[in-house]
Amino acid sequence: MSTVAPSDWTTRPAPEGPQGWIERATEVAAVLATDAAARDRAGATPYDEVRLLKDSGLVTLLGPVGHGGGGQDWPTAYRVIREVSKADGSIGQLLGYHYLWNWAARLVGTREQWEAVEAEAARQRWFFGGAVNPRDKDVVVRDEGGTLVLSGRKSFSTGSKVSDVTVLEGVLEGTDSHVFAIVPSDSDGLTFHGDWDNIGQRLTESGSVTLDGVRVPWSAAAGYVDKAFRPRVYNTLNVPTIQLVFARFYLGIAAGALETAAVYTRTKARSWLHGGHERAADEPYVIDTYGDLTAKLWAAEALADRVAGEGQRLHDAPDAVTEQDRGEFEVRVAAVKARATEVALEVTNRIFEVTGARSTASAEGLDRFWRNVRTHTLHDPVAYKRREVGRFVLDGALPEPTWYS
Known part of the structure; x- marks a missing residue:
């Protein structure tokens, strides 16, 4: 893939305001458009494309300014998704899902949890994936005292193979309670099978994933306090x-x-x-x-x-x-x-x-x-x-x- 040299973005100040971020997205789209058809035919894992999203700063769009994020709102994020998707629908989907999974801590978690996640995500320019297909109910979460252990399988895990962190979901054993947790994508027991082979959105890495005893602390269970979920x-x-x-x-x-x-x-x-x-x-x-x-x-x-x-x-x-x-x-x-x-x-x-x-x-x-x-x-x-x-x-x-x- 033809790329813009990292210095073209990393040495420039971050965009200012919604229009600045939309213009940055247009620049990214121009790079993606140069060989979009060829990359679609090749169907290769989009490591370079995700690097482009990181280097351009688009992954930090919704993050807190104080930690290196863009501090923008959802209407701007939607416009950015549209611009990127004009050139490459797969990468537009990956970016859109990233924004949602990045925001998931705020949607579900406690203030302490989401502030910590958003700050670290902005500082490290994390790219998020997710294995939260709701039609698969075979991920069981077992309580082992201070630790949760997730085991099972999800049919779809968009973006996880090219992500830094993945949002996981399962049902707490013996209950109807769902648990969401963000884990490093290279966690022990987490296997992405790379079996996405569909006619469209070929670069989204939306294949299946197996969870074989993935361990997370109870403190990572979004929205839970003293092992009880606090709904809103x-x-x-x-x-x-x-x-x-x-x-x-x-x-x-x-x-x-x-x-x-x-x-x-x-x-x-x-x-x-x-x-x-x-x-x-x-x-x-x-x-x-x-x-x-x-x-x-x-x-x-x-x-x-x-x-x-x-x-x-x-x-x-x-x-x-x-x-x-x-x-x-x-x-x-x-x-x-x-x-x-x-x-x-x-x-x-x-x-x-x-x-x-x-x-x-x-x-x-x-x-x-x-x-x-x-x-x-x-x-x-x-x-x-x-x-x-x-x-x-x-x-x-x-x-x-x-x-x-």
Whole structure:
């Protein structure tokens, strides 16, 4: 991968304000875009790409300024995810998940826990992975006095193979209580199998992981005090937050697809021999299609921006979040997820209508945009997101907090 020399970023001051960080993300995206199609075909473990995120400082975006972090908010993080995803959907997903796992200590943990995690993460520029697939319930957490021992398997562990630390989750033996803990990714007993082999998001290292007696102190169990969990409504904000992350890299991938297709249309596409136009870019149906897809994308982005702002108000006052606040926010997020899914699938599919048969050549790599969106949008059925919105409109019903709502 072509890279910017580390001194280009490490010797420059950190970006200032949201726009500065978005511009930094645009610089990172420009590097990733130079060989995105080739890296997608190769499917190699993205060590260099994660180093790029670290060197650029993007991994510290949400961290405390006093410890070297960017001190930015979630609306800025979502914009950064979108910019990176325009060039490479896999790396956009990795960055988005990193932000959530970095924030997970704040969502679930005690103030003492999350302050310690965020400070160290910013100082060391940790990259976070996570093995928290909620559909796998075979990780058992055994209490051995002052130590917890985690054993079992997770089908998915996005980013963990290239991470410094991994968020683990399991069920405390003999109870229904879930335990979250952050551990070094090279911990004894933690094995990442590197078996992610899907049609899209190929560089996300989302393969399975085995936990064979991974030991953590009770003090690492997020949100537990004297072996008892202290719940807050704010704990349940993890789902709408990650769903907004999903929507942002879907829309970023769609934006990248449109930009890449437009360049192809202007420079390589041939006009239809019976259309009466010298350039493909002058074909009325081509112009109409780009206008239609862009309008739909801009509308989805505007909704996502609006809802991100609504969510930030909850993040700014976590102890004041009520069940009503959380439920209404989840409904709004569900609407964003539904529209982002539909728009991204349409954009990444229909770009071929305005680029032509030759654009399907493997060397062009235009198919990666659709493959990436199609793969991840199956994470959870979008019909259930529309149902959340519909039930709220018809009955005023709020979604019950679950692992997916």
